[in-house]
Each structure stands twice: as C-alpha cells, then as structure tokens.
Amino acid sequence: MNAVTGFGRPEIVAPSRVESFIAAHDFDQPTLVLDVDAVERQFRALAAGLGRAHIHYAVKANPHVAIVERLVRLGSGFDAASRGEIELVLSQGADPAHVSFGNTIKKAADIRFAAQAGVTLFAADAEEELAKIATNAPGARVYIRVIVDNPEADWPLSRKFGCARDKALALLGLARDLGLVPFGLSFHVGSQTRQARMWTGTLDQVAAIWHEAREAGFDLQLLNIGGGFPAFYGEEIAHPTTYAAAVMDLITERFGDVPQIMAEPGRGLVAEAGAIAAEVLLTARKSDDDLHRWVYLDIGKFSGLAETIDEAIRYQFVTPRDGDTTGPCVLAGPSCDSADVLYEKRPIQLPLSLQAGDKVIIRNCGAYTSSYSSVGFNGFPPLATIVL
Amino acid sequence: MNAVTGFGRPEIVAPSRVESFIAAHDFDQPTLVLDVDAVERQFRALAAGLGRAHIHYAVKANPHVAIVERLVRLGSGFDAASRGEIELVLSQGADPAHVSFGNTIKKAADIRFAAQAGVTLFAADAEEELAKIATNAPGARVYIRVIVDNPEADWPLSRKFGCARDKALALLGLARDLGLVPFGLSFHVGSQTRQARMWTGTLDQVAAIWHEAREAGFDLQLLNIGGGFPAFYGEEIAHPTTYAAAVMDLITERFGDVPQIMAEPGRGLVAEAGAIAAEVLLTARKSDDDLHRWVYLDIGKFSGLAETIDEAIRYQFVTPRDGDTTGPCVLAGPSCDSADVLYEKRPIQLPLSLQAGDKVIIRNCGAYTSSYSSVGFNGFPPLATIVL
Numbered sequence: 001m002n003a004v005t006g007f008g009r010p011e012i013v014a015p016s017r018v019e020s021f022i023a024a025h026d027f028d029q030p031t032l033v034l035d036v037d038a039v040e041r042q043f044r045a046l047a048a049g050l051g052r053a054h055i056h057y058a059v060k061a062n063p064h065v066a067i068v069e070r071l072v073r074l075g076s077g078f079d080a081a082s083r084g085e086i087e088l089v090l091s092q093g094a095d096p097a098h099v100s101f102g103n104t105i106k107k108a109a110d111i112r113f114a115a116q117a118g119v120t121l122f123a124a125d126a127e128e129e130l131a132k133i134a135t136n137a138p139g140a141r142v143y144i145r146v147i148v149d150n151p152e153a154d155w156p157l158s159r160k161f162g163c164a165r166d167k168a169l170a171l172l173g174l175a176r177d178l179g180l181v182p183f184g185l186s187f188h189v190g191s192q193t194r195q196a197r198m199w200t201g202t203l204d205q206v207a208a209i210w211h212e213a214r215e216a217g218f219d220l221q222l223l224n225i226g227g228g229f230p231a232f233y234g235e236e237i238a239h240p241t242t243y244a245a246a247v248m249d250l251i252t253e254r255f256g257d258v259p260q261i262m263a264e265p266g267r268g269l270v271a272e273a274g275a276i277a278a279e280v281l282l283t284a285r286k287s288d289d290d291l292h293r294w295v296y297l298d299i300g301k302f303s304g305l306a307e308t309i310d311e312a313i314r315y316q317f318v319t320p321r322d323g324d325t326t327g328p329c330v331l332a333g334p335s336c337d338s339a340d341v342l343y344e345k346r347p348i349q350l351p352l353s354l355q356a357g358d359k360v361i362i363r364n365c366g367a368y369t370s371s372y373s374s375v376g377f378n379g380f381p382p383l384a385t386i387v388l
Numbered sequence: 389m390n391a392v393t394g395f396g397r398p399e400i401v402a403p404s405r406v407e408s409f410i411a412a413h414d415f416d417q418p419t420l421v422l423d424v425d426a427v428e429r430q431f432r433a434l435a436a437g438l439g440r441a442h443i444h445y446a447v448k449a450n451p452h453v454a455i456v457e458r459l460v461r462l463g464s465g466f467d468a469a470s471r472g473e474i475e476l477v478l479s480q481g482a483d484p485a486h487v488s489f490g491n492t493i494k495k496a497a498d499i500r501f502a503a504q505a506g507v508t509l510f511a512a513d514a515e516e517e518l519a520k521i522a523t524n525a526p527g528a529r530v531y532i533r534v535i536v537d538n539p540e541a542d543w544p545l546s547r548k549f550g551c552a553r554d555k556a557l558a559l560l561g562l563a564r565d566l567g568l569v570p571f572g573l574s575f576h577v578g579s580q581t582r583q584a585r586m587w588t589g590t591l592d593q594v595a596a597i598w599h600e601a602r603e604a605g606f607d608l609q610l611l612n613i614g615g616g617f618p619a620f621y622g623e624e625i626a627h628p629t630t631y632a633a634a635v636m637d638l639i640t641e642r643f644g645d646v647p648q649i650m651a652e653p654g655r656g657l658v659a660e661a662g663a664i665a666a667e668v669l670l671t672a673r674k675s676d677d678d679l680h681r682w683v684y685l686d687i688g689k690f691s692g693l694a695e696t697i698d699e700a701i702r703y704q705f706v707t708p709r710d711g712d713t714t715g716p717c718v719l720a721g722p723s724c725d726s727a728d729v730l731y732e733k734r735p736i737q738l739p740l741s742l743q744a745g746d747k748v749i750i751r752n753c754g755a756y757t758s759s760y761s762s763v764g765f766n767g768f769p770p771l772a773t774i775v776l
Contacts, residue, residue: 356520
C-alpha cells in the first residue's frame with residue numbers, strides 16, 4: 001500500500017499532492033485539481049535545461065489565472081493563441097515585450113488590438129497573414145512557421161500550420177517588402193515528443209531552411225523551437241532538465257550561434273501539475289459473451305478529455321480497487337453521444353471489481369482539459385477546477 | 389441572384405429567415421442564429437406524420453430556453469440526458485409526467501433528484517443501472533435500450549448504448565424482480581437516417597425482441613423509437629411529415645397495436661432552424677505546388693462544430709462569392725490545435741476568390757453546436773446565440 005488510503009499502484013510512483021488531495025476529498029462533479037507549486041518546479045527544471053532559451057508558456061495548455069500569475073512572477077514569456085489570451089496574461093502583469101502572438105490564423109482586429117497593447121512579435125505562414133499584420137501592426141517583427149515532418153511524435157501534427165520550404169524564403173522576402181521585420185523561423189516538432197533524439201530529423205530540416213535564409217541575406221535573429229516537451233502518460237520520459245539540455249545541444253550543433261531562442265512548452269510545463277477527480281457511473285457487458293467490459297465515467301470527450309480524440313493521449317487511471325484482477329475495458333463518457341467513447345480501439349486494463357460510485361483519479365491532466373470542456377453539452381456543467 | 393444581396397446559390401433553395409438575417413448583419417464572433425418559429429413548423433410537420441406517437445424532444449440537440457419554452461407550449465414531451473436538462477425543462481413548465489430520463493448512464497444522485505421532481509420513466513441497458521434506479525426511484529417505469537445494427541445511417545452508432553438481444557429479456561426480468569415496472573423497449577436507428585426505408589432492418593430486429601418479450605409474459609406498454617430523424621445537409625431527404633408517416637407505417641406492420649409510442653427527434657426538429665454566421669480568417673497554400681487550398685474559419689471543432697469529428701456531418705457553406713470558380717479546399721478552425729481541422733480527407737469545394745474577412749453562412753446548424761462549444765479553448769469565447 002502507498003500513502004493514499006485505498007488508492008494503490010506503488011509499483012509506479014508515489015502519489016502527487018493533487019492525487020492525495022483527490023483521494024481524501026469528495027467531489028460533486030468532475031474536478032481538475034492543480035498544484036501551482038508543481039508548475040513552478042517544472043518551469044525551473046525546464047529553464048535549467050533550456051539555458052539561454054527563453055520560455056514562452058503556451059497559454060492554451062491551461063489558461064488558469066493562478067498558473068499565469070505564477071509564471072509572470074517567475075519571469076516567463078507567453079505564447080498567446082488569441083486576443084483573449086493576450087488580455088489574460090497582460091491582466092496578470094506580463095510584459096507585452098515578452099508576449100508573442102503565435103497563432104498563424106489571426107483576425108485582423110485582434111492583430112490591431114495586440115499591437116496597440118504593445119505586442120511586437122507575430123507568427124505567420126501565408127501571404128494573406130503577412131498582409132494583415134502589415135496593415136494592423138506596421139513594422140512588427142514576424143517569424144515564419146515552417147512545416148516539418150516528424151513521424152515520431154505521439155500526435156503528429158497535420159499540415160494545418162506552417163509553410164513548405166519553398167515558401168519560407170518567399171514569405172521572409174514578402175515580410176520585408178511589406179515593411180515588417182523578417183525576424184526568424186518557428187516550427188513544431190509535434191506534441192508529446194517523448195525523447196530528445198526524436199527532434200533530430202526535424203531540426204535537420206529547419207536548419208537547412210535557416211541557413212538558406214541567412215545565405216539569402218535575411219539577418220534572422222530568432223529561432224522559435226515551439227513545444228513538444230512531453231508529459232508522463234505511462235511511457236518513460238527523461239527528466240525535463242536532461243531532456244531540454246539534450247534538445248539545446250542538438251540545436252547548437254545545427255544552428256550555431258543563434259541570437260535568440262524561444263521555447264513554447266505547454267503540456268510539458270503543466271500536465272503533470274494536475275489530476276482529475278472522476279467517478280464511475282456504470283459498468284456493463286453488452287452481451288453475456290462479450291469479451292470487453294464497458295466502464296462509463298462522469299467525464300468524457302466533451303467535458304475535459306478532448307485529447308482522447310483518435311485515442312491520441314492515453315491517460316492513466318488510479319482506482320481504489322487497483323491490485324484486484326484486471327480485464328480489458330472500453331472506457332466511455334457520460335453523455336448520450338455515441339462519439340463520446342474514450343478508448344475502444346485499444347481498450348484499457350481496469351480492475352474487474354470496479355463499480356458505479358467508485359472514485360477514479362485521472363493522472364497528469366493539467367494540460368488541454370479544463371478550457372476544452374464544453375459549456376454544457378448534454379446539460380453537464382463544465383469541468384471544475386480547484387487550485388491547491 | 390437571390391434575394392440576399394451578395395449571397396447566392398439560387399440553384400439550391402431560397403435563403404431562410406436566419407440566413408437573410410446573417411447576410412444583413414455584422415457579427416463580432418461566430419454566432420448561431422435561431423428561428424423558433426421554424427422549430428414550431430418542424431414540430432407540427434413531424435407530429436402530423438407521427439400520428440399517435442408522442443414527441444419527446446431530445447433536449448441535448450439544443451437546450452436553448454427559447455426552444456424549450458416553445459415546445460412546452462406546443463405540448464411536446466422531453467427526453468433528458470442529465471439532471472441539468474430536467475431542471476431546464478421543468479423550469480419552463482414541462483409536466484414531469486412527459487419527461488423521460490433517457491440517458492442509460494446516470495448518477496445515482498441524479499436518478500433520486502429526477503424521481504423527487506416527478507419523473508417516472510427511465511432508460512437502462514445494464515444490471516447495475518437497474519439497481520441504481522430501483523434504489524433511487526423505487527417503482528419507476530423503465531424501458532430497456534437494445535443494440536441494433538444499422539450500417540445505413542450517416543453516423544452509425546457505436547455499441548456504447550444498449551444491450552444485446554440475449555440480455556434484453558433478462559433485464560426486463562431483473563427490473564420486475566427489483567420492483568420496477570418493465571415498461572418497454574427503446575432503440576436508436578442511428579443519427580441522420582436519411583430515408584424511412586433505412587429503418588426497416590432495425591425495426592425487424594427490435595420487433596423480434598418485442599414479440600419475444602411479450603411471449604415471455606412481459607406486458608410491454610411503450611415502444612420508444614428514439615431519434616434519427618434527418619436534417620438537410622446537402623443530400624436529399626423527404627418532407628418530415630412524409631418521412632415520419634412512412635416510419636410509422638413500418639412500425640405498425642411489425643409491431644401491431646402498441647399501447648404507447650414515443651419518438652425523440654433532436655437534430656430532425658431543430659437543425660434546420662439555425663445557421664451560423666462565421667468569417668474567413670485566412671486562406672493559404674502550404675506550398676506553391678499544393679493541390680488544395682486551406683481555408684481557416686473563426687469557428688472550428690472545439691467552438692461549435694464538434695460534429696465534424698471524423699468528418700461525420702458535412703455542413704453546407706454559403707459565401708458572398710458563390711458563383712465564382714471553385715476548387716478543393718481543406719477547411720480548418722481558428723485554434724492552435726492541429727486536430728481542429730473540419731474537412732481534410734474529403735476537401736470541400738469553395739470559391740477560389742474567397743479571402744480573409746469574408747462572411748460565411750453555415751447552414752442548418754441548429755443542432756449539436758452551441759452546447760458543444762468549449763468554455764474557452766485557445767482563449768476564444770463560446771459560440772454566441774441570437775434568437776429571432
């Protein structure tokens with residue numbers, strides 16, 4: 001047994017402060033419990049490995065005001081996806097000089113708002129976006145996001161963001177022609193890139209564009225290495241300092257002396273700082289000869305666990321019956337929506353003794369949960385949050 | 389040209405009242421515009437075809453209070469997915485005797501709440517659920533949801549809901565043993581079942597279980613035929629009265645004289661009563677030799693268009709440039725989330741002249757949009773709603 005009465009999986013890790021809190025309290029509805037001190041520890045650990053690279057927290061991962069406030073105090077920068085996120089971080093005292101508007105898809109009016117608020121750094125990956133920035137934030141610094149392929153990430157990115165190599169130089173030139181400052185390049189290695197060595201292929205591709213651009217006369221100042229820093233979801237990952245230092249070594253090898261480097265951890269900074277208190281609503285077998293048991297929780301795809309789309313992120317579950325015999329279970333949410341199934345193609349192992357009313361802790365849910373929760377699908381309230 | 393200045397696709401249909409309203413107004417953010425009179429017309433049209441079957445509106449499709457209030461006045465019943473939906477419909481004057489708690493996955497405390505509020509009809513598909521109902525709503529009427537296969541629906545349901553045939557009779561027996569009233573059966577033919585004849589295979593399977601149960605001595609009173617009533621998303625569907633009457637004919641052929649029939653239209657009642665005002669934020673090509681253009685809207689998968697998951701529901705788009713040359717476009721939402729792509733496997737045809745700032749009307753969005761919108765993912769506000 002470990003320290004949390006009734007909740008045991010001592011073979012994995014000792015329970016965190018949030019897991020102990022969940023085990024010790026009752027909850028009326030699914031609730032995310034956050035430990036902001038854990039965010040601070042992770043920030044310091046990543047910063048130690050990143051060295052001279054400046055952290056711009058990807059606010060979208062978890063925009064809770066307590067996280068933003070703490071990170072402002074720690075001197076973090078912020079990567080904002082929207083006007084709403086810019087307003088949020090500025091309201092907590094962030095310096096607009098340390099805020100980048102990193103969404104490549106921006107409304108013209110929001111670019112204007114950001115520029116008037118003092119934000120001077122914008123992302124772009126298309127001609128039309130540069131034109132909007134030139135009109136609404138004249139003279140701004142822009143970095144061009146490039147597409148790179150990384151089949152090794154747990155959740156490979158689509159081609160939604162970035163432009164191909166042939167276009168990157170053209171866009172830098174267009175930025176200059178429009179009176180903007182062609183300031184650098186950005187990329188994304190892919191969410192949840194579990195090992196530093198998985199960055200190699202991506203960095204090779206970006207470095208080729210970087211050097212080509214400098215040879216073409218662009219005095220690039222900024223390399224924005226994006227996110228991709230992993231959280232623990234059951235598969236081994238390195239300590240954040242070790243991981244970040246290894247990535248920085250790979251960058252130095254390929255890019256040499258880059259004036260400014262920026263990193264945008266989101267998940268890697270906050271995921272492990274939170275856990276969700278959930279409850280089993282029902283267990284069932286569809287037929288007497290079914291191989292799989294169905295387990296229904298009070299939280300699902302539309303109420304906080306959106307990252308289970310395509311079964312991409314596989315959360316870990318702690319139950320008061322861990323240690324009992326397990327079997328393969330299909331896990332589903334509480335709604336009357338047949339798409340609200342969390343894990344079906346790859347069922348998960350859960351105790352066969354699990355039953356309605358049992359509390360379940362969902363580990364490492366600090367990222368991409370609370371703000372993705374729907375406003376009220378099926379009449380369920382949004383995911384609640386408690387900050388320790 | 390049709391009547392709406394600048395918006396034309398006269399070959400399809402004349403613009404509805406909501407589309408005319410959207411074309412004539414400006415919107416600061418994505419906005420669902422609802423016409424409650426159109427809901428009333430659709431209710432009357434469906435009711436005319438359903439005859440003696442009683443409509444229980446599936447509130448989850450759109451819980452807007454204006455819709456609930458109008459349907460209460462029209463004498464509709466309600467199918468509720470949660471305590472929140474029960475509270476909503478009762479607050480608008482619904483008679484609890486006409487409210488069914490149709491979610492097969494219920495929290496024990498919510499069953500108790502419903503029973504105390506006067507709800508007497510509950511769904512179940514598992515032993516554990518019947519036990520919860522027996523404890524918290526003793527003596528209640530229950531209907532057993534059965535699984536049926538319907539490969540013909542646009543969005544075939546998973547096995548999330550219902551039990552197999554071998555289990556249905558056992559559950560009716562268990563209900564009786566627990567002091568509940570084994571009142572009937574329910575099923576779901578599959579969302580967006582476009583033609584009445586597609587019900588045939590499903591009805592055959594349910595009728596076999598129905599007659600078997602009656603032969604086994606269960607005096608079943610209620611056949612709940614669920615939803616599946618289609619909305620228009622570009623593929624031809626019958627008039628609602630014709631459709632519903634044809635379904636009722638198929639039922640009479642197979643079930644004979646059933647004491648009570650209940651239908652739970654959601655999408656089929658409200659989808660065509662709403663349209664979304666959206667805006668193009670960006671158009672781009674990732675590379676000069678890319679076949680497809682990317683078009684980014686200010687609304688996406690997490691801000692109202694959740695039913696584009698797996699590209700299941702294919703909405704229709706009206707733009708001010710309809711009539712210009714079209715080309716295949718990948719359509720995506722505004723967020724920094726690579727999963728927020730609406731149509732990529734099957735790109736859609738849009739005018740190649742479309743550009744940032746253009747207003748787009750998304751047709752027939754009255755169902756499964758506003759309440760599925762996230763609370764604030766990426767810092768974007770939830771989908772706004774205007775009722776005409």
